[in-house]
Structures are given as C-alpha cells and as structure tokens.
Amino acid sequence: MSVKARRRMTAQMDRAARVCARQGAQLTPLRRHVLGLILEVGAPLTAYQLLDRLKLTHKGAAPPTIYRALDFLMEQHLVHKIERLNAFVPCVEAGHRHPAQFLICCQCGVVSEIENRAAANALEHAAEQEGFRPRNTVVEIEGVCAACFRPS
Ligand SMILES: [Zn+2]
Ligand SMILES: [Zn+2]
Numbered sequence: 001m002s003v004k005a006r007r008r009m010t011a012q013m014d015r016a017a018r019v020c021a022r023q024g025a026q027l028t029p030l031r032r033h034v035l036g037l038i039l040e041v042g043a044p045l046t047a048y049q050l051l052d053r054l055k056l057t058h059k060g061a062a063p064p065t066i067y068r069a070l071d072f073l074m075e076q077h078l079v080h081k082i083e084r085l086n087a088f089v090p091c092v093e094a095g096h097r098h099p100a101q102f103l104i105c106c107q108c109g110v111v112s113e114i115e116n117r118a119a120a121n122a123l124e125h126a127a128e129q130e131g132f133r134p135r136n137t138v139v140e141i142e143g144v145c146a147a148c149f150r151p152s
Contacts, residue, residue: 001040009039012090016078019095025076033057034069035090038079044087044111082111084140089113099124099137105145112145 001009013032020027027035037053038045045053047066054061070088073079077097079088084104091100092113099120103112120137127134 009036012039012094016076016094019078020076022095023076025072027076030058030065031069031072034066035073035078038073038088039090043109044082044085044089046085046087050088080113080138082140083138084142085111087111097136101139101141103145104140104142105148106142107144107148110145110147 013027013035016035017027017032034050034054037050047063047070050070051061051063051066054066058065070079070081073088074081076095078091078094080091080100080102081088082102082104089102089111093100093115098115099117101114101116101119103114105111119139123137123139124134
C-alpha cells in the first residue's frame with residue numbers, strides 16, 4: 001500500500017471516528033481495525049475473509065467478534081453489505097443512510113458505489129404507486145466494469 005493510500009485510509013478512519021462520536025457511539029480500536037481491513041483491500045470481503053485477516057493481529061478473534069464489529073459499522077453507515085456477494089464494502093458517503101446503487105463487475109469482482117438520486121427517486125415513486133412505502137432503496141447491478149469491458 002502506497003504512502004498516499006495509507007494516508008487517505010487514516011483520514012477515512014478519522015472521519016469515521018468523528019461520525020461515530022456525533023452519534024454518541026465509539027469507534028473502538030477493534031472496530032477501527034476491522035474498518036481498516038475493509039478500506040485496505042478495496043474489494044468486497046466476506047465476514048470469514050475478514051476474520052482470517054483479523055486473526056493475524058487478534059488471535060482470539062471468533063465469528064461473533066467480526067459479526068459484532070460489522071453490525072456496528074453498518075449501523076453507523078460506514079460499510080455496506082452487498083447481499084448478492086454476502087460481502088462488505090466501505091461506504092463512499094460514510095455516515096448517513098442513503099439510497100445506493102452498486103455496480104458489481106462479474107469479471108474482476110470490483111464493486112463501485114454510485115449514488116444516483118434520480119434513479120432512487122424513480123424506484124421509490126414506482127413503489128409508492130403500488131401503495132408500498134419504501135424504507136431502504138438499494139440496488140445491486142451486475143455487469144462488466146469499464147476496465148474489463150472490451151468492445152469487439
Ligand atoms: Zn454508501
Ligand atoms: Zn471489472
């Protein structure tokens with residue numbers, strides 16, 4: 001990891017700590033460490049992949065350790081769970097609940113988060129037309145990312 005990337009990561013974690021403090025919650029060293037693991041990799045990780053990495057520094061870590069940390073990070077809107085992959089990614093807009101769309105590349109596995117308010121509004125509107133009250137509009141889109149796409 002480059003110095004620049006490491007510095008950016010530290011800034012993201014400091015920002016996360018402030019987000020938590022604002023909510024009266026505490027980003028404990030363990031929670032901060034788990035967030036760091038998610039930020040560091042830049043690809044979606046499952047809870048067990050995270051646990052394996054956590055065990056390198058926290059020998060006694062067990063599944064509940066990682067699940068509790070992940071629950072906390074999701075509650076604070078610092079990470080998202082990609083249901084389709086059963087894996088976790090950092091939130092680009094860390095700190096508040098927001099409608100999100102995820103672009104999942106089937107070839108390289110990269111997930112990028114976009115926040116298209118118009119798309120989210122359109123979906124919410126469509127739901128409301130059915131008399132449905134949407135609470136959380138998250139869309140996962142599978143396909144091929146720009147880097148992997150080769151026009152024939
Ligand atoms: Zn997000
Ligand atoms: Zn790709």
